Structures are given as C-alpha cells and as structure tokens.
Amino acid sequence: MNWFEWIERETRPGEAEKRRGAFDGLLVLDLSYGNLAGSVCSSFLAEQGARVIRVELPGGDISRKFTPEGTFLGDSGLGYLVEELGKESVVLDYLSPEGGALLKKMASQADVLIETHGQEKMVSVGLGYPELSGVNGRLIYLSITPTGNFGPDSAPGEVEADVVGQARSGIIYLTGEPEEEGKSPEYYQVPTRVGSWFSWYAGGIFGAFSVAGALFYRESSGKGQFIDLTPSESILQFLDYNLTWYHAAGRVRERLGNFDIAVYPYTFVRCKDGYTFIAAYNDDAFRTLCEIMGKVELLDDPRFASFSERTKLENERELVKHIEEWTSRHTADEILRIIQDTISRKSGPGAAVVTGRVNRPDETLKETHWWERGVFVNHEDPDYGRLVLQGPGYKMTETPPRVRREKRPLGADTVRVLKELCGLADEELERLKRKGIISS
Amino acid sequence: MGKNANRAALRWLEEVFSGSPSEKPEILKGVRVVEMATRIFGPYTGDLLAQLGAEVIKIEMPGAGDLMRYVTPEGYFWKNASVGFFPQNRNKYHVGLDLHYEEGKEIFRELVRRSDVVLENLKAGTMDRWGLGYLQLREINPKIIYAANTGFGQWGPFSLGRPSYDATAQAVSGMSEITGFPGRPPLKVGIYIGDFTGALTSAFAILVALYHREKTGKGQFIDVAQAEVLIRILDWTWAYTSLKGKPRTRVGNMDPAVPPSGVFRCRDGFVALSAVTPEQWRGFVSALGDLVPEEIRLLEDPLERTKGEIPEALDEITGKWCSSMKVEEVLSAAQKGGFVAVKVQNARDHYESGHLRARKSVWEVEDELYGTVTEYGPPPKFSDSPMRLKWEAKPVGYHNEFVFKEILGLGQEEMARLEEKGVIGRWDDRPGACPPEKS
Numbered sequence: 001m002n003w004f005e006w007i008e009r010e011t012r013p014g015e016a017e018k019r020r021g022a023f024d025g026l027l028v029l030d031l032s033y034g035n036l037a038g039s040v041c042s043s044f045l046a047e048q049g050a051r052v053i054r055v056e057l058p059g060g061d062i063s064r065k066f067t068p069e070g071t072f073l074g075d076s077g078l079g080y081l082v083e084e085l086g087k088e089s090v091v092l093d094y095l096s097p098e099g100g101a102l103l104k105k106m107a108s109q110a111d112v113l114i115e116t117h118g119q120e121k122m123v124s125v126g127l128g129y130p131e132l133s134g135v136n137g138r139l140i141y142l143s144i145t146p147t148g149n150f151g152p153d154s155a156p157g158e159v160e161a162d163v164v165g166q167a168r169s170g171i172i173y174l175t176g177e178p179e180e181e182g183k184s185p186e187y188y189q190v191p192t193r194v195g196s197w198f199s200w201y202a203g204g205i206f207g208a209f210s211v212a213g214a215l216f217y218r219e220s221s222g223k224g225q226f227i228d229l230t231p232s233e234s235i236l237q238f239l240d241y242n243l244t245w246y247h248a249a250g251r252v253r254e255r256l257g258n259f260d261i262a263v264y265p266y267t268f269v270r271c272k273d274g275y276t277f278i279a280a281y282n283d284d285a286f287r288t289l290c291e292i293m294g295k296v297e298l299l300d301d302p303r304f305a306s307f308s309e310r311t312k313l314e315n316e317r318e319l320v321k322h323i324e325e326w327t328s329r330h331t332a333d334e335i336l337r338i339i340q341d342t343i344s345r346k347s348g349p350g351a352a353v354v355t356g357r358v359n360r361p362d363e364t365l366k367e368t369h370w371w372e373r374g375v376f377v378n379h380e381d382p383d384y385g386r387l388v389l390q391g392p393g394y395k396m397t398e399t400p401p402r403v404r405r406e407k408r409p410l411g412a413d414t415v416r417v418l419k420e421l422c423g424l425a426d427e428e429l430e431r432l433k434r435k436g437i438i439s440s
Numbered sequence: 441m442g443k444n445a446n447r448a449a450l451r452w453l454e455e456v457f458s459g460s461p462s463e464k465p466e467i468l469k470g471v472r473v474v475e476m477a478t479r480i481f482g483p484y485t486g487d488l489l490a491q492l493g494a495e496v497i498k499i500e501m502p503g504a505g506d507l508m509r510y511v512t513p514e515g516y517f518w519k520n521a522s523v524g525f526f527p528q529n530r531n532k533y534h535v536g537l538d539l540h541y542e543e544g545k546e547i548f549r550e551l552v553r554r555s556d557v558v559l560e561n562l563k564a565g566t567m568d569r570w571g572l573g574y575l576q577l578r579e580i581n582p583k584i585i586y587a588a589n590t591g592f593g594q595w596g597p598f599s600l601g602r603p604s605y606d607a608t609a610q611a612v613s614g615m616s617e618i619t620g621f622p623g624r625p626p627l628k629v630g631i632y633i634g635d636f637t638g639a640l641t642s643a644f645a646i647l648v649a650l651y652h653r654e655k656t657g658k659g660q661f662i663d664v665a666q667a668e669v670l671i672r673i674l675d676w677t678w679a680y681t682s683l684k685g686k687p688r689t690r691v692g693n694m695d696p697a698v699p700p701s702g703v704f705r706c707r708d709g710f711v712a713l714s715a716v717t718p719e720q721w722r723g724f725v726s727a728l729g730d731l732v733p734e735e736i737r738l739l740e741d742p743l744e745r746t747k748g749e750i751p752e753a754l755d756e757i758t759g760k761w762c763s764s765m766k767v768e769e770v771l772s773a774a775q776k777g778g779f780v781a782v783k784v785q786n787a788r789d790h791y792e793s794g795h796l797r798a799r800k801s802v803w804e805v806e807d808e809l810y811g812t813v814t815e816y817g818p819p820p821k822f823s824d825s826p827m828r829l830k831w832e833a834k835p836v837g838y839h840n841e842f843v844f845k846e847i848l849g850l851g852q853e854e855m856a857r858l859e860e861k862g863v864i865g866r867w868d869d870r871p872g873a874c875p876p877e878k879s
Binding site: 002004006007008009010022023032033036044047062065066067068069070071072077078079081082112116119120123129130144146147148149150151152153154158160161162163164166167168169170172173174175176177187188190193194195196198200201202205206207208209210212213214215216217219221223225226227228229230233234236237238239240241242243244245246248249251252253254256257258260261262263266267268270275276277279282307308312324340343344351352353354355356357358360361362363364365367368369370372373375376384386387389390391392393394395396397398399411418425430436 | 450458514519523567574578587593608618619626628640650655659668676683687688690747780781783790795817
C-alpha cells in the first residue's frame with residue numbers, strides 16, 4: 001500500500017467516531033458571554049472528545065443574536081449555531097450567590113473553565129481563579145477578554161464586536177486598498193476588516209492551543225493554572241515583519257490592496273470568469289510564467305528583470321497589466337490546467353508557479369475535494385432542515401477530531417447536569433427555577 | 441465579597457505576570473522537534489512549540505537555507521537578516537543538512553530516533569518518496585508524532601502535485617471573496633493569514649498528540665491543510681450560503697451580524713467602533729443624538745438591529761457621525777457613553793503601547809548576534825509555565841556543532857568530512873543567510 005492510500009484509509013471521514021478522542025473524559029465548563037472566542041475554543045476541545053457544558057446566564061449568551069439578516073434557528077443565530085454543536089446546555093445565573101455556589105461545585109469537578117467576563121467580575125462573585133483553584137488545584141482556568149486582566153489599559157471584560165478586536169490587532173491597518181496619490185480618497189480606499197470573525201477565531205484557536213499545553217503540563221506537574229488571553233493579541237504574531245521592520249528601519253507597514261512588497265507577482269488578477277490568484281515570484285518561476293503567457297520579452301524589461309525590481313510598487317502596477325492581458329483570455333480553471341501542465345514537467349524553483357480561483361462561497365461548496373475530506377458536512381437542523389456546516393480543519397490518525405453534530409436547545413441539560421454534578425433534588429431544582437436562578 | 445478582596449485578587453494577577461518568565465518552568469521542556477520546513481506555514485508551527493520550550497532543530501539546505509531568508513519588505517536586510525525571517529524562527533537550533541545525500545538522510549534518521557516530533561511543509565508525499573515519510577520513520581521511532589502542513593492535505597483530488605501558497609488558500613476557501621467592498625475586486629487579506637492560522641492549528645494538534653502520547657505511549661500522523669483551516673474559520677459563511685441558496689458576499693467594513701460595528705473614517709484617521717449590549721446601545725444612541733431615527737433608537741435587542749436595511753442605515757449614520765470628528769473625540773465620546781471605540785492600530789501604536797509591553801505582547805529579545813530585537817510576544821499568558829522568546833533566528837548552520845556533536849555524538853573528523861562533501865554545511869556569504877558584519 002502506498003503512502004496516499006494508507007493516509008486516506010487512516011483519516012477519511014467516518015473514522016473519527018470509531019476512535020477515541022485525546023480529550024475523552026475531560027470536563028470543560030464554557031461560560032463565554034458575547035465573545036465567540038470562548039465558544040470556538042470549547043468547540044476545538046469538543047472535537048477532541050471533551051465533554052463541554054455551555055453554562056449561559058438566563059436569557060442565553062448575547063452572541064446567539066449575532067447573525068445576518070435576523071436569521072434565527074430555534075434559539076440561536078447562524079454564527080452561534082456553528083460553534084454550539086456537540087455541547088450540553090445549562091442555564092444558570094452564576095452571577096447570583098446561589099448560582100455561583102453551584103458553579104463552584106461544578107468547577108471543583110472540572111478540568112477546564114473558560115470565561116469571558118474578566119477576573120474583576122468573576123472575583124466579585126466568588127468565582128475568580130484564586131477561589132476556584134482553592135477547591136480544585138488541577139483546574140485550568142482560561143480568561144478571554146478584549147484587553148486582558150492586567151496591564152495599564154486593562155478594562156473589565158467589556159463586550160465588543162469582532163471588528164474592534166481586529167482593529168486592535170493591526171490586521172485592519174494592513175488590509176484594504178491604498179489611497180491613490182494626488183486623488184481624493186474613494187470610500188473603499190480605507191483600512192478594511194477581514195470579512196469573517198477573525199479575532200474571535202484566532203483567539204479561540206489560541207485558547208484551545210493554550211488549554212492543550214496546560215493539560216500536557218498538568219500530566220507531569222499535577223497542577224492546573226490560569227491563562228490570560230485576548231483575541232486581538234492572538235493576531236499579533238501573525239503580522240510577521242510588522243514590528244521587526246518598525247524596530248529595524250523605523251518603517252510602518254502600510255496597506256497595499258492586492259499587491260505585496262515582499263514577493264511579486266503574488267496577486268489576484270482578472271480572468272474571463274472572475275478573479276484568480278497568480279504567484280511566480282522567484283526568478284525561475286517568473287521565467288516559467290512568462291513562457292506560459294508567451295511574454296518572454298518581459299524578462300528583458302529592467303522593471304521586471306529582478307526580484308527586487310518586481311517588488312517595487314510602481315513596477316507591480318505595470319506588471320499586473322501584462323499578466324491580466326493573458327489571464328483575461330482564459331477562465332480560472334483553464335489557467336489552473338495550463339499552469340499545472342507546465343509545472344508538472346518541471347522541478348525546483350522554476351515549478352513555483354501557483355494559481356487558484358478566487359471562489360465565491362457557493363463555488364467552494366461545489367468542489368468535491370472538501371466533501372471527500374469531510375471539511376463540509378451536511379447538518380440536519382431540527383428547526384430549518386438541511387444546512388451545510390464546516391467540519392474540523394485538520395486530521396489525525398490516532399485521535400482524529402470528530403464532527404460535532406447534536407444541537408441542544410438552550411437549557412436542555414440544566415436539570416440533568418445539576419443533579420449529576422451538584423446532587424440537587426427535584427424540589428430544590430423547582431425552587432431555583434421559580435427564583436429564576438436556573439431555567440430548562 | 442467586598443471590594444478589598446477583589447483588589448487583592450487582581451493584585452495577585454499583576455504580581456504573577458510582572459515577574460520574569462525565565463524563572464518558571466517550560467511546558468515543552470525536554471521535547472525535541474525536527475523541523476524540515478520553509479517559509480511560514482511550517483516554521484511558525486515550530487516557532488510556537490519553541491516558545492513553549494521545545495528544542496526545535498531547524499534543518500535547512502547548506503548555503504542558501506530557508507527561502508524565507510530572502511523574503512523581506514522592499515528587499516530590506518537588517519544586519520544581513522530578513523526582518524521577515526525572524527518572527528517564525530525564534531528559539532530554534534539551526535543546522536545545514538542536505539537530504540539529497542544518503543548520509544544526510546542517515547543523520548536525519550538519527551535525529552528522528554532521538555526526537556518526539558517531526559514537522560514538515562513539503563508537497564504531500566515528498567518525504568515518503570525520500571524514504572523519510574511517517575511510515576518509514578515510525579519504524580525507527582514508534583512514538584514519533586509527525587505533522588505535515590500542506591495547502592490541500594495529504595489526499596483528495598487537489599492534493600497531488602498542486603502547490604499552494606497562503607493566498608491560494610485565501611482564494612479557494614472563499615475568505616477573499618467575502619473581504620473588501622461590493623463593486624470592487626475581492627481583497628487579499630494584508631497578512632499571510634492562511635499560513636499563520638494553519639500553523640497555529642498544527643501546533644494545537646501536536647500538543648493534542650503529545651498529551652495523548654503521555655497517556656498511551658502512541659505517536660501519530662497529523663494532516664493540516666491551510667485551505668481547510670480557513671474554511672473552518674469562516675464562521676457563518678457555509679450555514680448562510682446553504683440556507684439562503686445564495687453566496688455570502690463582501691459588504692465592506694460593517695459587520696452585518698453585529699450592527700452597529702465597523703471601521704470609520706474620522707478627520708484625522710480611522711476608528712473601529714461597536715455597541716452590542718443594551719447598555720452600550722443606549723450610550724451609542726445618546727452620543728449620536730438626532731442622527732439616529734426614532735424607530736431605530738428603540739432597538740435595544742441586537743437581533744432586531746440585524747434585520748432589513750438597519751445594518752446599512754446604522755453604518756451610514758455612524759460614518760457620518762465619525763466623519764466630522766477627530767479620532768480622540770470619538771474615543772472620548774465612546775468612553776463617556778459606555779460603548780467601545782479604538783483607533784485602528786499600526787506598528788508604531790503597538791511599539792509605543794505601554795499596555796502591550798506590560799503584557800509582554802511587545803517583547804524585547806536580547807540576542808547574542810543581533811542585540812535587541814523588538815518582537816510580538818506570546819499571546820497566551822500562562823501563570824505557571826509561561827511561553828517566552830529567548831533568542832532570534834540565526835544564520836544557516838549556526839548550531840551545527842551543538843546538534844551534530846552534542847546530540848548525535850559525531851566526532852570532529854567526521855564532521856569535517858561531511859562538511860567537505862557538502863552533506864552538512866553553513867551559510868553562503870550573502871545577506872539573508874550569513875551573520876551580521878562584526879562591528
């Protein structure tokens with residue numbers, strides 16, 4: 001059996017459910033409120049088999065209401081839906097004294113607690129790290145807030161939209177079309193947000209990364225710990241030379257639209273049926289591209305003859321016109337076929353010509369590659385019927401991440417969980433319900 | 441619980457995080473990683489593990505090394521180094537080793553025999569073809585964890601022979617299509633977002649595998665495709681597109697799911713702003729006053745504000761309000777009103793931020809070759825076993841002695857012979873690969 005057959009057999013969709021998850025048997029309490037980074041984090045832990053209990057305040061997490069066009073499926077919007085699957089749902093007013101005592105009891109049995117209110121509020125209701133680590137020294141306590149729990153500008157865990165986190169991180173400053181010199185700026189020539197909730201997702205994955213690290217450490221030390229994380233800081237290291245360039249040269253990196261001053265050509269170009277990506281930035285690859293386009297004369301043009309000339313912005317603006325002259329005569333798929341035909345006969349740097357259609361989401365959904373690999377999964381929603389959702393974004397042979405399927409109505413597990421973890425009797429549960437401390 | 445108790449607990453936080461991380465334990469101390477990776481997607485995974493304390497041995501071709509050494513803005517080299525090479529290669533051991541030679545492969549196998557993790561980002565199947573794939577390496581080290589980072593994954597219609605860069609993943613996933621303004625071309629995100637997010641996912645999976653191995657003694661193979669990671673993080677894109685029967689499109693700077701929020705032009709710069717909770721909403725409408733029509737003022741429930749034309753209307757109103765003010769005026773109005781506004785931050789803002797420095801998110805590395813280098817520090821702040829930046833990336837083969845002698849036990853003569861033959865080696869004398877000039 002060759003490599004490709006072996007790895008496909010070991011990681012194809014459906015395998016995960018037959019194998020154990022690395023986090024089977026771990027108990028995670030997710031108290032996130034208005035900050036989907038927490039939800040994303042607990043989703044990644046659930047994909048590895050952890051038992052995740054979403055604990056929401058009465059009325060539910062406000063992020064259930066973050067949704068386009070007022071689209072609400074049963075009790076959650078589309079953004080929340082994606083990250084709520086595969087978790088149990090408990091409604092408990094843990095900010096009240098009685099509810100807080102119950103949460104503390106749950107935390108005494110948990111491996112991980114995730115909160116986004118910030119330590120000032122959590123401490124004020126007796127659920128801060130010092131208090132909970134006192135009852136459970138093995139607890140890993142992750143606090144995700146917009147500005148962090150310490151530092152001179154640290155503010156309490158204020159709720160803020162993803163776009164604000166993106167702005168703090170610097171990613172917005174670097175994304176978007178530059179203003180054209182000498183012309184008055186158009187409304188679109190501005191720092192531009194990433195279209196999806198990137199600060200929440202970067203924060204969520206860093207959250208899962210840090211919990212996994214703390215779990216590994218706990219195996220040898222026997223101790224839990226406190227982790228402080230912000231969605232915006234989670235993006236900082238992704239800005240690569242942003243800060244080192246400022247340090248070394250005093251230069252502030254600016255937005256360049258679809259250009260790139262470190263590598264070029266490395267850009268989106270118009271083609272017959274939309275846009276496609278073209279990269280061929282080392283000298284050999286650029287030669288290959290020029291040959292493919294039938295434009296070898298570009299190699300003799302001093303503006304394009306070397307790597308450093310090609311990465312000058314004014315030369316990039318000229319070069320892209322030549323490339324589009326060729327690409328606009330072909331569809332994105334034709335361009336892919338032509339380039340693949342050529343580079344499959346080459347090796348080394350000359351083969352580094354890379355392309356790919358700029359897909360609309362409905363086009364991405366039509367490509368069989370993602371379906372075969374289980375990146376897209378059909379979801380039968382009890383409220384709306386069939387939907388397509390994204391599965392896990394990585395594969396493992398021994399502990400494959402599982403697709404989270406079940407959607408639990410808000411509070412559906414309140415009674416069962418409080419009986420199990422807090423030993424509450426029926427009459428006590430009734431009393432708490434009447435008081436509005438729990439709901440189910 | 442009283443106010444004093446709160447302050448005491450928060451003081452604990454300040455104390456824990458103001459100390460020097462170097463006095464605390466490291467999570468991955470004693471874990472050895474062999475990195476056979478170039479550019480960003482592979483190396484940043486190794487960098488994250490190294491920030492956690494792993495001993496990461498970065499293998500490069502003798503001479504030129506990792507091609508990222510030559511990717512730097514405007515061709516700028518600082519002390520003969522690419523400023524684009526540092527941020528994915530901290531705390532590593534650099535060796536020059538040519539795997540085209542059988543002896544090079546043998547040295548690689550010896551390293552793997554003594555290691556815990558192998559990390560690579562070559563085209564799918566390349567290492568297997570070289571006799572150094574997972575199936576071959578697990579024969580010599582059954583507990584090995586092997587992570588392969590690629591554009592499209594190890595198998596499936598796109599995986600064979602199709603190269604991929606960060607922007608390929610941005611393009612094919614749909615991320616670029618939903619970024620930018622309607623009526624304008626789709627926009628490439630201004631950072632290598634697919635590389636970094638994919639690399640982080642890979643590092644997460646490696647930690648999962650290490651944890652699992654601690655419990656069971658078993659290693660495993662990890663397949664991370666950057667396009668698939670971007671598909672995973674496109675929030676409600678797929679739910680929406682399949683539910684509505686029409687694709688999600690780009691809508692510029694507003695967030696249609698959390699209005700009002702977006703990026704707005706002021707007289708002297710740009711701010712990002714949001715008002716989410718009912719309290720924040722009340723503060724927002726009172727700050728904007730008559731600009732907000734009566735029927736919209738009443739919409740305290742954020743769900744109601746996502747309906748119909750309201751997101752666009754709020755975007756326009758907020759834009760109008762900001763356009764007449766300076767950044768500072770918007771920030772203080774937001775503070776007074778109890779909603780959130782921040783200046784759109786750039787490198788200088790970060791560099792000068794006392795807050796980010798106190799949090800070690802802006803971190804000064806003291807390096808034996810390069811002196812002080814300012815870098816973004818580790819995002820997660822662990823109370824007991826903090827991540828840290830210890831030293832900068834080094835020239836090709838800088839740690840040959842340490843790795844080949846101390847770890848593998850090669851003798852001086854053997855090393856000289858291998859170097860003579862070109863199996864192992866050091867930097868070319870060119871910017872990007874070589875050390876700084878001696879001053």
